[in-house]
Amino acid sequence: MGAGHAHRLYRHGHSPVHGLPPHTKLAATFAFVVVVVSTPREAMWAFGLYAVLLALVAYVARVPAGFLLKRLLIEVPFVAFAVLMPFVAEGERVEVLGMSLSVSGLWGAWNVLAKGTLGVAASVLLASTTELRELLLGLQRLKLPPLLVQIASFMIRYGDVITDEMRRMRIARESRGFEASGVRHWGVLAKSAGALFIRSYERGERVHLAMVSRGYAGSMPVIDEVTASRAQWSYALALPFAALVVCLLGWSL
Amino acid sequence: MHVPDGFIDAPTSAVTGVVAAAAVAVSLRGARRELDERTAPLAGLVAAFIFAVQMLNFPVAAGTSGHLLGGALAAILVGPFTGALCISVVLLMQGILFADGGLTALGVNITNMAIVGVGVAYVVFRGLVKVLPKTRRSITAASFVASVVSVPAAALAFTLLFWIGGTTDVSIGKVATAMVGVHLLIGIGEAAITALTIGAVIAVRPDLVYGARDLRQPLKLRIGGELVDAPAAGAGQPVAARTSRRTLWIGGLVTSLVLAGFVSFYASASPDGLEKVAQDKGFAQSAEKHANADSLLADYGVKDIDNARLSGGLAGVIGVGATVVAGTGIFWAVRRRRTDGAADVSPASTSV
Numbered sequence: 183m184g185a186g187h188a189h190r191l192y193r194h195g196h197s198p199v200h201g202l203p204p205h206t207k208l209a210a211t212f213a214f215v216v217v218v219v220s221t222p223r224e225a226m227w228a229f230g231l232y233a234v235l236l237a238l239v240a241y242v243a244r245v246p247a248g249f250l251l252k253r254l255l256i257e258v259p260f261v262a263f264a265v266l267m268p269f270v271a272e273g274e275r276v277e278v279l280g281m282s283l284s285v286s287g288l289w290g291a292w293n294v295l296a297k298g299t300l301g302v303a304a305s306v307l308l309a310s311t312t313e314l315r316e317l318l319l320g321l322q323r324l325k326l327p328p329l330l331v332q333i334a335s336f337m338i339r340y341g342d343v344i345t346d347e348m349r350r351m352r353i354a355r356e357s358r359g360f361e362a363s364g365v366r367h368w369g370v371l372a373k374s375a376g377a378l379f380i381r382s383y384e385r386g387e388r389v390h391l392a393m394v395s396r397g398y399a400g401s402m403p404v405i406d407e408v409t410a411s412r413a414q415w416s417y418a419l420a421l422p423f424a425a426l427v428v429c430l431l432g433w434s435l
Numbered sequence: 436m437h438v439p440d441g442f443i444d445a446p447t448s449a450v451t452g453v454v455a456a457a458a459v460a461v462s463l464r465g466a467r468r469e470l471d472e473r474t475a476p477l478a479g480l481v482a483a484f485i486f487a488v489q490m491l492n493f494p495v496a497a498g499t500s501g502h503l504l505g506g507a508l509a510a511i512l513v514g515p516f517t518g519a520l521c522i523s524v525v526l527l528m529q530g531i532l533f534a535d536g537g538l539t540a541l542g543v544n545i546t547n548m549a550i551v552g553v554g555v556a557y558v559v560f561r562g563l564v565k566v567l568p569k570t571r572r573s574i575t576a577a578s579f580v581a582s583v584v585s586v587p588a589a590a591l592a593f594t595l596l597f598w599i600g601g602t603t604d605v606s607i608g609k610v611a612t613a614m615v616g617v618h619l620l621i622g623i624g625e626a627a628i629t630a631l632t633i634g635a636v637i638a639v640r641p642d643l644v645y646g647a648r649d650l651r652q653p654l655k656l657r658i659g660g661e662l663v664d665a666p667a668a669g670a671g672q673p674v675a676a677r678t679s680r681r682t683l684w685i686g687g688l689v690t691s692l693v694l695a696g697f698v699s700f701y702a703s704a705s706p707d708g709l710e711k712v713a714q715d716k717g718f719a720q721s722a723e724k725h726a727n728a729d730s731l732l733a734d735y736g737v738k739d740i741d742n743a744r745l746s747g748g749l750a751g752v753i754g755v756g757a758t759v760v761a762g763t764g765i766f767w768a769v770r771r772r773r774t775d776g777a778a779d780v781s782p783a784s785t786s787v
Contacts (some may be wrong), residue, residue, distance in 0.1 A: 191532060208531075215538045220445040223602070256534055260439050293602050297441025298537065305534035317531060322652045329475060334524050336479020337486060338532075344480070345486040362494050365627075372628055375488050375503070376635030379512060382487075383643055385477055386480035390473045400472055 191253065191309040198417075199311045200245035203410040204320030211308045213422035217429045218300045223293040225432030229300065236303050253306040259418055264291040290372050294295055305334035314338055319408055332402055336389075344382055351378065436527065437595070438544055440537030447600025452542030458550045459523050465516025469645070474517075481513050482521040486528075493628055501624050506552030506580035506589070507560070508629045511646040512636065523548040543596055551592040556585035560646055571637050574647050579630035586622030660751040670756040 197206075221228050240250055271287025312320070318338070322331045351374050362371060390398075410418075443451075466616045470477050493501050505525075509518030523545050528536040536544045560581035567573035594614050598607045633644065642648050654665040 191467045202665065212538055215440055216445070219440050219448070219537075253534065257439065260442075267605065270609055287605070290602055292604070294439070294441050298439035299672065301440030301537040301539070302534045305531065308535065309532050314532075327460070327463060328466070329461065330520075330524065332475035333479045333482060334528055336476055337482035337521075337524055339530060340480055340483040341486050344483045345490065347486050348491065355737060362492075364494055368493055368628060369631055371491065371493055372631030373635040375491060375628070376639070378488065379481075379484055379632070379636055380640050380643060382480045382484035386477040387473070389476040389480065392694045393476065 191306065192313055193245060193249065193310045195244055195311070197311070199239060199307075202418050203323075203408045203414055204312050204316040205323035205344060206410050206415050207308055207312055208317070208324060209318045210418040210421050211304050213419070214304050215301050217422055218304075219297055219427040221257065221297075221429045221432050223296070224288055225435065226292075226296075228428050228432035229296040232300050232426045234302075235421060235428075236300065236307065239307055239421060243307065245307065245310055247275065248309070250303065250306060253310075254299060254302055257298055257302050263296075264294045267291040267294070267302050275337045316408070319404075322404070323408060328401060335402075336386075340382075340385070340389075343385075344378065347381060348374070348378055437526075438535030438540040438547075440539050442599040442602065443540060443543050443596055444539070444602055445539070447596060448539050448542055450542075451546045451596065452539075453521070455542040455545035455550070458519065458545065462516040462520040462549075463712060464689070465514075466520045469514045469517050470741055478513075478517055478521055478524070481509065481517065482524045485509055486519055486525050489525075491623065495624065501621065502622075504548065504586065504589075504625055505554035506548055507578065507585045507625070510553045510557040511560055511578050511581065511629070511633055512644055514645040515553055517645075518557070519549045519553040534610040541592075545579040546596070547589045547592045552585050552589040552592070558648075559584050562644065566574060569649055571634075571641070571650065574637060574644070574650065575630045575634045578624045578633045578646065582626035582629040583619075583622045586625050587615045587618045590618035678740065680769070 199267070205255075218229075218232055221232075237247075242249070243361045268283040268287035269281075271284035271290060276283055276285055276288075318331055318335045321334070322328060355370070360367075360370060466478055485508075485524050487506055488503050488508070491502060493503075495501055506518070506522055509521050512518070513521070526536060526548065527541065528540055530541050530544070552741050560577050563577035563580055566572065567577060591611070591614070594607065594611045597610055601610075633646075635646055638646055641650060655662045656665050657663075
């Protein structure tokens, strides 16, 4: 895919992290998140160390801190949920600033906030250093069913097309003086959604015919086979292994 | 409802991950049956549609707005397997690309939204369509009810997972009340939009709506002023479906046996939500013992076996066996009656 098709989260660059084979990065990210989730929540310092590790990766990948922090905003709904936890959870309670808070609720809120934020940051780093096409190739290399990878790649490729079609429909509605302001207008919007489905499905049929006429027989040819050397694997897995050391320390201390 | 990392503990996430992988494998097979070799482009485009339609905002009132979750919509438009597959792919891509929903919580998210959401919606929808008269209006009504039920069902599934492997001890009754309450409201909005959208598609291309296949009328020819059934073309499909239905049935049986007999070892031993609420509120004592309390399987354990895990697992296996026997018996009886009825009717209808 050309430059115009890069997704919004991707940041073009030539850092060592950008250059790693995609499946090593996927495996490393996943392993890192698993390690983070299985760390005991009482080991608060461990989460600080994880954050330092991620900051190190971001520095090597030359992803600016502002970019990373802005992407973390996707987590906000769950922050709201976490803030509520100390008020509704059971167990012994402590007085903080005149409010009665549950101890286990405070631990729970901390748990979700710390692990959730680290998970989101790791995914954001992965997405901002890996191109879409590479991600899909990486998923295929990690032995996901080829059909699933094909479906995912079609979804990604046509996601923008369908979204643009939806935007054109909105512009067409608005240029005819339509303004959705309440439940009364759902009928119109639902008709747009229905039309969008028909267009998407028919486009799928056309795409299939175009593929068949170019010799498609159930599997996509892999042109750019990616392989990873032992050095690249060890470089990528340095992150989860460092995290694992921290996690083991957290359990033993 | 995208669950982030750290919300559900690691063992539960792993188990739901296995469940989700199995479900994706089953729906890949099912989707191939529904779409054959067109699976990749069509399922991909439908997934892109779901992804786009989740961004379509429906204003509610005073600046607030909601959007579709799309489980019921996908199930009714393209069938349960393709629908579940598309939702799973959307969740996978949202997790990897947009950090929306944690990577370790992927299994939890797929189980809630793709398996429970789509599955419940489709079962309710099929049940209603069977009962209601075969009109377009009843398809729309059935899709409304299916989405009203499916969204709180997914919320309930989340509550269940939270109870098994939640990392905070919030009382399960509170979680259930809050989740189901909020999602009942969301479900009503979802249902209205889903029903309107299905109605819009049926009005233009009824052949594209998987759930409305029964509405198709057989082609009739008027020969000499009399309506005659046109000869049907292509009747090879049901045979293929039957063989794979058997594998699906065996797979489902093995899975439930494994879940009931083995995984239940690891299920929490604490009382369930209702029992807990009952204990807290003190009405547990007043409840009379169930009539079967003395029976062999009382409280999900086999009586004369001491090892708690073994006994619980055995009870699970026996329970699954009994359910399968009862279910198959009912299904068999219903099907036999229906085929008898059909045999009675068909000569009359051809003579008319």
